[in-house]
Amino acid sequence: MDPTMKRKPSTEATACWIRLMRVQSRVLDAVEQELKKAGFPPLAWYEALFELSPDRASFVSRLFSRRQPEGLSGEATAAEIFEAFADVPAESALFRKNLADIEKVLIESRHFPISSDDRAYIEKVYDAFREFGPLINYNSAGGVGTRRFMPSYSELMTAVDFKGQEWSYLASEASYETVRNLENRNLIVPVTGDFGGSRAIRGVGQYLKDHAAMVSAFYTSNVEGYLFQGGDRQGNPNGGARRFYENVATLPLDDSSTFIRWVPGFSRNSGTISIVLAPMQATIDDFHEGRFTGVDLSQGNGFGYGLTFRNNVPAQRSIWVARLRILFYSSWALMGFLIRYFIWGSARTERFRSPRRILSSLAWGAGGFALALILGSLSRV
Numbered sequence: 461m462d463p464t465m466k467r468k469p470s471t472e473a474t475a476c477w478i479r480l481m482r483v484q485s486r487v488l489d490a491v492e493q494e495l496k497k498a499g500f501p502p503l504a505w506y507e508a509l510f511e512l513s514p515d516r517a518s519f520v521s522r523l524f525s526r527r528q529p530e531g532l533s534g535e536a537t538a539a540e541i542f543e544a545f546a547d548v549p550a551e552s553a554l555f556r557k558n559l560a561d562i563e564k565v566l567i568e569s570r571h572f573p574i575s576s577d578d579r580a581y582i583e584k585v586y587d588a589f590r591e592f593g594p595l596i597n598y599n600s601a602g603g604v605g606t607r608r609f610m611p612s613y614s615e616l617m618t619a620v621d622f623k624g625q626e627w628s629y630l631a632s633e634a635s636y637e638t639v640r641n642l643e644n645r646n647l648i649v650p651v652t653g654d655f656g657g658s659r660a661i662r663g664v665g666q667y668l669k670d671h672a673a674m675v676s677a678f679y680t681s682n683v684e685g686y687l688f689q690g691g692d693r694q695g696n697p698n699g700g701a702r703r704f705y706e707n708v709a710t711l712p713l714d715d716s717s718t719f720i721r722w723v724p725g726f727s728r729n730s731g732t733i734s735i736v737l738a739p740m741q742a743t744i745d746d747f748h749e750g751r752f753t754g755v756d757l758s759q760g761n762g763f764g765y766g767l768t769f770r771n772n773v774p775a776q777r778s779i780w781v782a783r784l785r786i787l788f789y790s791s792w793a794l795m796g797f798l799i800r801y802f803i804w805g806s807a808r809t810e811r812f813r814s815p816r817r818i819l820s821s822l823a824w825g826a827g828g829f830a831l832a833l834i835l836g837s838l839s840r841v
Contacts, residue, residue: 504572505582508565510643512558516636520545525555525590538630542594542614555590559583655683656700661707668712675711678740679720688754701754705747713741723757789832796828797821 513519520541521528529544536544563579566572574582592600594614611619617628626632629639642648653660668675687701711717717740746752801821811817 504566504570505562505586507643507646507648508562508570510640511565511569512561513640515633516541516630519636520594520630522558522561523589524593525550525552525558526593527551527554534633537618538626538628539618541630542618545594550590550593552590555587559586562586655680655707656687656703657707658703661704662710665707665711673712674714675717675740677718677720678708678711681722682757684721685754685757688757701747705744708740709744711740715739715741717741719743721757789829792832793825793829796831797825800824 509519509522513522515534516538517528517532517536520526524545526545526548529548532541532544559582562582563574566574588600589596595612597612597615598610617630618626619628620626629635639648651660651664653663655661665675684701684704687704719738719740721736721738723734723736743752798821800823801817804824
């Protein structure tokens with residue numbers, strides 16, 4: 461054994477560590493409060509799931525409140541894990557137990573103050589994962605999606621490159637453990653801000669400079685495209701591309717600092733989405749010199765890499781589940797309206813277009829819709 465491990469920490473070191481942990485707890489609590497003010501759900505519950513789950517299978521089990529299938533080994537791919545969970549039903553009792561465990565971790569381990577509003581918010585978000593399972597996507601909570609391409613959670617976790625290799629944090633136990641270790645050490649910190657604003661990106665930049673750190677990657681998704689809208693350089697309500705690149709220029713960068721972009725419209729019909737890489741410093745220079753505009757984002761300038769969503773994973777059913785749910789609710793509402801208007805209304809000898817008949821029929825339609833919601837909820841318990 462290393463002899464230095466036998467030495468007891470000094471009083472000063474212990475006090476310093478205690479102060480550090482207190483400050484860390486206060487910082488994370490402040491982040492959660494800012495997220496709450498901005499209308500975002502608390503993220504600490506997701507961190508608690510990592511602490512409770514030693515491996516990928518147990519994490520997926522807790523996340524979606526489903527019993528862990530037997531036979532899953534540590535060598536299983538993400539696709540094999542989600543395939544095993546595909547037909548496992550959610551359990552309300554397991555959901556309640558997991559929710560209690562999450563709350564215990566947040567209070568006793570993370571020392572987060574949780575109000576009654578926090579509990580309700582966390583339960584609401586966590587219940588969405590229970591209800592929709594691995595097929596949950598951006599549109600699930602609202603029931604009706606307005607965006608055609610919205611990959612489900614399982615699709616994102618099982619996406620592969622052109623060589624068939626998975627890259628998500630659930631692709632292997634080693635990848636999962638890396639992210640779990642970061643979460644357990646509170647090294648993944650959410651920041652709420654505006655890309656074209658004056659605080660968020662510049663604040664991150666100042667923090668990195670104070671700690672002699674360098675930006676290695678900046679994932680922008682397709683946000684840059686929105687910042688170019690309405691004036692190409694500065695006419696966007698969010699401050700525009702000019703302010704964004706001025707903010708990025710304040711970050712500590714080197715030649716390896718890289719933008720990671722999602723460029724829409726690349727082979728969408730084939731299920732392939734382009735991920736484009738571009739050097740950050742060169743992009744800033746090109747923008748200021750007028751060599752980089754919003755047009756370049758649609759052309760995918762940079763080095764393109766593709767991610768393909770697996771067709772053999774049952775996540776594709778999410779679209780049809782949503783459509784069937786809409787059809788079910790609509791049919792009950794229409795049936796209530798028609799019964800009141802044409803059958804019940806005729807029996808009461810009301811005028812065909814009387815306001816009372818129309819309003820009553822609409823009320824019956826709303827009642828049919830509410831009944832369909834109740835029946836749908838009962839079928840998922």
